[in-house]
Amino acid sequence: MNKMNSTLYIYDGKNLNGLKSTLNEYKFFSIAYLFHMCDTLPELSDIIAGAFDKTVIDITNLITDGNYYRIFSERYLYILSENIPDLHFCMNYKVFDKFTERFPYFFEEANTNWDFHDFEGVEEQVEPFATSNLNSNSIIYTYNEISAAKGLHEAGTLISLSDLIDQCEGISFQYNLGKISKILESQQIEYVDLSSIVRMLRLRPDLIFPFEILMHRITSIRKVKYCVEYARISDVDGIFPLCFSEKVSIDSAEDLAETVSEEPTTINIQNITTLATEICEKLRGHDAFKSDFQHNLLKFSFLNGMGERKILSIMLCGDSGIGKTQFAKFVSQVIFPGEPLIKINFGNYSTEGVLNSLIGSPLGYIGSEEGGELINKIDTSKSKVILIDEFEKATPSVYNFFYELLEDGVFTDRHGIAHNLDGYLIIFTSNMTEVMYHEKILDSLKSRFDMVYHFVGLPAEEKQRYIQNTAIDLIENLEKHFGTKVEIHKIQNELNELCEYDNLRDIKRNVEDIVFNSFLECYKQE
Incomplete structure (x- = not known):
């Protein structure tokens, strides 16, 4: 392989902000965030296309990962370099020698920049959006008093990250993301404590990289807040330099709850508008619907951010082949690129036991261990777009199920496990005419739809x-x-x-x- 044309910036811990300030037009990401987005080579170029232009990727933790994925990592970095315009890399000087031993042919010596090792410039604050922060507020909460964390734990809102993994021994650790998701949702966990893991990672730096990927994946499941005992905050800075841009010192659980509640949520209007525009450009015709959709997507983002609306629901009726199903595909492709659309087609169900097919059979029944189609597809896709096709063929029990789901944003399966669909978009499609829609769909369910449109043929x-x-x-x-x-x-x-x-x-x-x-x-x- 040829050497890269990208620049490799070498920094020491105290000068990372100096590097970000100097390259303030660039976005900074940890390589772990990229692996979280896509950990397979065939799909990588599609996932990153257009999303990471003018980017600096910190590969420090990939180097500390040991030599286990050398060939895969080498190909991964080359794909990034070939597909991202204006891409550069950076790393902590402590791993540079190990990097050159493992990847001696990556960078020309002339393309290695040491200006930020022992850099004397002023450390400036960098805008939070420029880094791969793990949560929406990009805050790491610290506590001096163990009683604060203990109080939150006893209240059922805090869990240690070490309690979410199955085992950690030898050269790796194991976890089940589906199991973690159910723990976080069913117990309504708000805070994940990093203290015990940080202590372990000081002794096992080879595990930093997979643990950072796990933290990103946890945050994609639920918007948890990470916390750590104050004595470990410098370790967090060194181990996860791009994860958090702000620290808040908390002395009691009550102060923590008060501080979190006072943090304003930021909605990026430009990003949402850009996504909505891209979706609408793919859909032919239906101009009135597209205008209304852009408005409702933006409104939902704010209502969801303040906890007032859990799910955005859209009902589309009309003849086959005029764009209803395609619209759902476009929404998923644009907002969650590379992830399969979650599709449920009631035309494939019989009228008997349809709800069991959807959310699983009660324990003891044949097939109860297999789960339902909706649950299985939610567990295997990171997309938060659900297409409910041929909705007119659903039964009254299904109508009642969706009435409650659209109201609460949560459903409980036949095993008593709660599934939180907060932030999801559910698009219902049907060949019903307007008259059939008003006759067949219960008024109570109609009131739960945010948008109802009848698609007609193109002009x-x-x-x-x-x-x-x-x-x-x-x-x-x-x-x-x-x-x-x-x-x-x-x-x-x-x-x-x-x-x-x-x-x-x-x-x-x-x-x-x-x-x-x-x-x-x-x-x-x-």
């Missing part, structure tokens, strides 16, 4: 544009792969006739047939 002009773009894309791909070009003007009349259809899936299939028939004639003649 002729929009359909023509869709047909033309679909044909052009296919023609270009066929020419790219097989070297034969279709002259679109020769099939234009056939394409124009497709405007009579409303179903976009049917239109796309017909476009493919028309283009391919013409392509095949040309291909045979060559």
Whole structure:
């Protein structure tokens, strides 16, 4: 492999802020955050595309991880370098020798910058959004009095991180993310104490990297607040330098609760608007719906942030093939790239035992150990977008289930385990007409939907544009792969006739047939 063109910045602990201040136009991330986002090579380039431009990645903890993943790590870093524009790396000087031993061909000596080792510049505060903070407030809470942590633990709101792992011995540790999720949600844990783990990591620096990944994954499950005894705060700074940008000293559990409640929640309006715009650009037509969706997504972000709204629910009715299901896919793809959409299709269920199929059978029943489809898909996808397809085929018991879920944001499965869907978007789709919707859906459930829209076919002009773009894309791909070009003007009349259809899936299939028939004639003649 060739050497990287990126710069490697070497810093010592006291000068990390100096580095961030000098490169204040860059975002700083720990390599553990990237591994949390994607820990497989085939999907990495898609996950990071456009999300990490102008970035500095700290690879210190990857080096302390030992030599266990050397080949994988090397390929991972090269993929990052090849796919992220204006990317640089940094590391603590203490691991530089080990890094050069393990990866001697990564960086040219001229591209290694030592300006921030024994740097004498002023340490400036860097905006919290520029780092891979673990929680929304990017605060590490400290306590001088053990009684403060003990009081929170006895109240059931604090748990030690060491209590969330199954075992830690030898060269690794084990944990079950599904089990951790259920503990945090069922016990309503608010604080995770790092003290015992930090003490252990001082002796086992090779475990820092996987533990940091675990912390990111825990935060993606639940917005916990991390705390540590005050005597360990300098260790936290050294072990997790990019995780926390602010420290709050707390002397009692009461003060902690008061301080947390007073912290304002920050909503990034620009990010939400950008996501909503990207989603709407993918959906053809339905302009009134798209405008309303952008407004409701922003409103939900604020209401959810203050605990007033748990789930954003959208009901879409209309004929098949006009964009209802596609919209749900677009939402998941844009907000949770690389994660599978959570899809439940009631057309696949029988009328008997449908709720058991959804959330599992009671203990003792056949199949009770398998869980329900909704639970299994939530556990295997980090997407927080759920598509409920063919909702008109659901039963009254299912209607009651969703009535309670949309009200509380939580449901309890047949084993008595609570599942928290706070922050989820649930999109219901159905072929019902407006009349059928008002006749079939209970008024109580209707009142729980944040948005209800009836999709109609695209206007002729929009359909023509869709047909033309679909044909052009296919023609270009066929020419790219097989070297034969279709002259679109020769099939234009056939394409124009497709405007009579409303179903976009049917239109796309017909476009493919028309283009391919013409392509095949040309291909045979060559």
